Amino acid sequence: MKTIQLFPLELRRLLQSRLTWLIVLLTVLSPLAGLILYKPASASTMLSIYLANPALAGGVGGGILFGLLTVFELDRAHRSRVAVLMDAVVSPLCMALVRLLALLAAALLTLIVTMLVWFPISWVLIGSVFGGTDYVLAYLLFMGLALPLSILAAASAYQMTRRADLSLVLFAAFAGLSLTIWTDHWQLCWLNPSVWALSDDFSNFRIFRSVAYMRLTWLAALAGIWTLSYLCVRQYGKGLLGSLARNMRQVYRPMISLLLLTCSGTAYAVQPMVDHSNPDESVMSFYDLPYLEGILCSGRTAQVYPNTTAGTVTGRATYQFQNTSGQAQTVAFGIQPGYTISSVQANGANVPFSVGDYQEYNEVMLEVTVPAEEAVELAVEYSGFPQENRNLSTMQGAAEISTEYLCLENAALAPRLLNVLPDEGMYPATVEVILPSSMMVIPFGTNEAEIVAEHEDGTSTWRYEDNGVGGILYAGDYIRQDIQTDGITIQFYYGRKHQAVMEEAGAVNAVKTVVDYCTEHYGPLSFSTGGTLKLIQSRVSGGGYASNGASLLDEADFTAANLRDSSKGAIPGEVMIHELVHQWWGLGNMFDSFDNTNPWSAEGLTVYTTYRIVKELYDEEYAQKHYVEQWQQAVDDYYLNFYVRNTEYLAGLPEEEQLQISNSLAYVRQYCEMPLKILKAQELVGGEEAMDQILNSLFNRELNWSYPYLTYQEFLDACGLTEEDLTLV
């Protein structure tokens, strides 16, 4: 009661301090660092650049500032010797609680002011893909919760040590751990959560859930530690242990601390976000399982019910087996580690099953004993919250399930059969999925999904046929545009939120132009079978992949910022062309992405091809001015660069600066020097037509599967040139 009465008083006193307002001001400004200095979200989406990074920087900056303020304020009464007056009126324990609440209220006020100040700025910077929900959640979770955590940590340090200097050292060490040693552990980064990307065009609930989980785990931990430190608040002239012993007499206090710490420890240990996949990714034991003899799989079905609110999946999968062995067989499936199996039935009867502990590549093994009957229909019921691969735990977000987007891959869709061969070489599958009617279902491959039922609750049942043990399903709030090109029909799927950007960039024309040009000059894409190709814009994932009949376009390549990148094209439409050319030069096994500083990369041939398309679309003068002259200028500057001419000095710079310069130089070499070299090679081999033939042969070359990547040497050999021939100086 006294605490409630004193809270507004202490808050008012806190807000009368100039230091408090300085801290508030600096915290409100701290997101600015996310635009300039501190950019942990490395993806190039607009929300990563203009929302995630500022909010994360705000969290780190604000957290540290409020930690300092906390120590200063808690020490203030003792430093100014007012505590002796206050302790005679109010219990020090009561005041400790009141001060904490006042600091938390000041932090909340600061967060609100920060959000109000940055709302219009973010809106303008992010543009048409700005979303209010993303904005609020990003600031609440990435920034907002950092402030109470810092306050609790700093207050705990002070209450335990009762020394400002020592508390500051302890707080700095705790914050430093989060910013350095713990950065690879998503659960330990209490100050700077592991956020590498936010999607512009689709939702981000998965990463928000992950950050919220981490923050709440720490909130319980630090609240527990604070409660423990509360017991150390000095009373009756006693020291640390004396006060602790006295304050613990009221048993509920240590019990609360213990309860909070237990909750936190449990939450840490049983986190649902990330699996326990083997970190050694060279081990692929699930793929090495020997196939069972005397049993074949003749078909399978799956009914999948994603819960787009909770982010969970419920499903029922059936498998038809022909067991001619005359004995029971143990069939193995790979299942999503986040799923639990509620029942397994063979021909309507429950059969024993077990789920192993070992996990690998985001799968855990389910073993089921199939009875010794000839025809067996095995039904597996499963449900749960999909977990992500722990080897990518600092890049979470892929398991997004919402009304805007979902991607269910292989075991996340339905248990994946591991050790039974198919009948007649295929695993015919019928997959049904129930989703909100606003979502479009896109099976990744040649198959088409169709709506088979519409329900009163606003959902629809989609069905499609598939072949194989796994399968990938995309669904979301997509727009589909069919583009007729020479030879194939492109089904172009992109997020509804991205419509304005795509239209501004002339996406449809760019697709048609690129497909026509590249098909004519280099040949059709190997995966565009059956006369159609799905081009699916995916949620930001760090890259794309292709399969028969479908290819992914990472949304990060089509952001408004990227489409304005003049090194890729003079206007957004040309950048769109650049990104689509990557379907020929850059997808799958085309280039070894091991060394991103290597000048020979997907970018050289892609930039060169973009130049050729632009030259054909407009005229030579335009292409010369906006491409060749630009490259030449950048390369001339590159050869004059101090650190290029004196590489020994580069090594002497601080690591971060070194990296920044070498990245910038690598960029010039990939985007400018290499296209110039290809242009020179074009001249040396006899012109554009000859180069087109060479590139056509390289694109359609026979792959060496032990190292399928196209190398610079292969390119030189195909041109009949040496490295020296293409030297530019």
Place this chain on the structure above:
Amino acid sequence: MEIRIQNVSMTYPNGKQALKDLNLDLQTPSLIGLLGPNGAGKSTLMKLLVAALMPTSGSIQVDGMPLAKTDRLLKAQLGYLPQDFGLFDELTVVQFLDYMVALKGLRDPKTAIQEVIRAVNLEEKAKAKIRTLSGGQRQRVGIAQALLGNPPFLIFDEPTVGLDPEERIHFRNLFSQTAQNRLVLLSTHIIEDVQSVCDQLVVIDHGRILFTGTPAQLIQAAVGHVGVFWEREVTQGQGLHITSRVNTSQGIRCRAVADTLPAYAQPEEPSLEDAYLYLILQEAIQ
């Protein structure tokens, strides 16, 4: 209000024994002067009474209830001015008092603040920032915060330090008026402060109570032990404690206390200061 201190001892963690087996009863209304040399245990006793310390042994009872269990109740009835205290420098006098009023949970803060500001003569500085105040003015703010809400139990530890003579007289009178229906404990080095206003004295030294009673009783105990003489007459000074020397045209006139006055000393009517010094001297001899 009745406070009973029974067999209270206090030993600090560093081993220093500040109070030894102390027994004392305090009752409303009274203005009790607490006297004793530096390090006698006065401040320790006051800290025990405001529950800033817990006794090592013994008990303190407030209205029959152990202080350890009723410290919240005690704090609600207490006005305390410690010897060494600070203020929030960035606040004005009124803001600081407003803060203390709220801490005390008083119902009519404006009136309470106006009353104490008037009582300590700080009307002109009411809106001044505390950092701009002189030492004496800060001391007056300290007294003001103790008086807020007319608490029934007041403890002042060296309240007149830093005040000019005129202010000291003013505050003596204020304490005297305040104590008419309350329990006021006044600790001081300045005998004049207690002489004129306190109806009861407690003399403490080396953690023990040497005397409890009225000032008159203390003075009475020193009768026959205070004398004056010319310094030139002194033949042997053993057992003689000179309390003052005054230069006169005829030489230096000394005033002293002693268990047995020498023959050359002319007996004098003892003052409270003489009586106090005599008591301390006796303790030192023992």
